[in-house]
Amino acid sequence: SQQGEEDPQALSIQEGENATMNCSYKTSINNLQWYRQNSGRGLVHLILIRSNEREKHSGRLRVTLDTSKKSSSLLITASRAADTASYFCAIRSNAGNMLTFGGGTRLMVKP
């Protein structure tokens, strides 16, 4: 399957701590994207990293991509209670138009 798989499935941390989520995939990719979903709401795009990039930053977010290991990680620094949500990686392969999503990581940030 091209689908990304997130790890861990659930993560609970205290406000102010860093949160790291990992994504592994199986196919060659054009890009990998991270999305956030608040409970029962639509997904919101966070960051996109292309296959020729290794690291990208956006505010408190840092994404890394290792194409040799077919893995990516999302780091949220200095977490806040408002960061509580599910986070999904999504794979855009070179083979098609689909964007396939992993099962997500449920992050809870306790105040």
Added chain:
Amino acid sequence: DSGVTQTPKHLITATGQRVTLRCSPRSGDLSVYWYQQSLDQGLQFLIQYYNGEERAKGNILERFSAQQFPDLHSELNLSSLELGDSALYFCASSASGLALGTGELFFGEGSRLTVL
């Protein structure tokens, strides 16, 4: 607000029935994607349209069909509904349908379907 509008927000119906979910993409976006999100299956890609034409097909059942109209809005038709079809159905849009160099998707708030 993503700019993608989905109706209805909630829908309750019985097994065997047929429903239509509607999506208006962001202004100017030519591509529309449909996803199904259920508790045990995660977010599953169903189908994509680009400027009225089907571009990619995922795990869409034969009981389901979709189309994109000349004004670029899209409809997802679900027929002979089963209990297992209960899920959140998301529509997303993007500017381009091309595989290379494509960026982010903009998601609507979803249509929650409950089949009793």
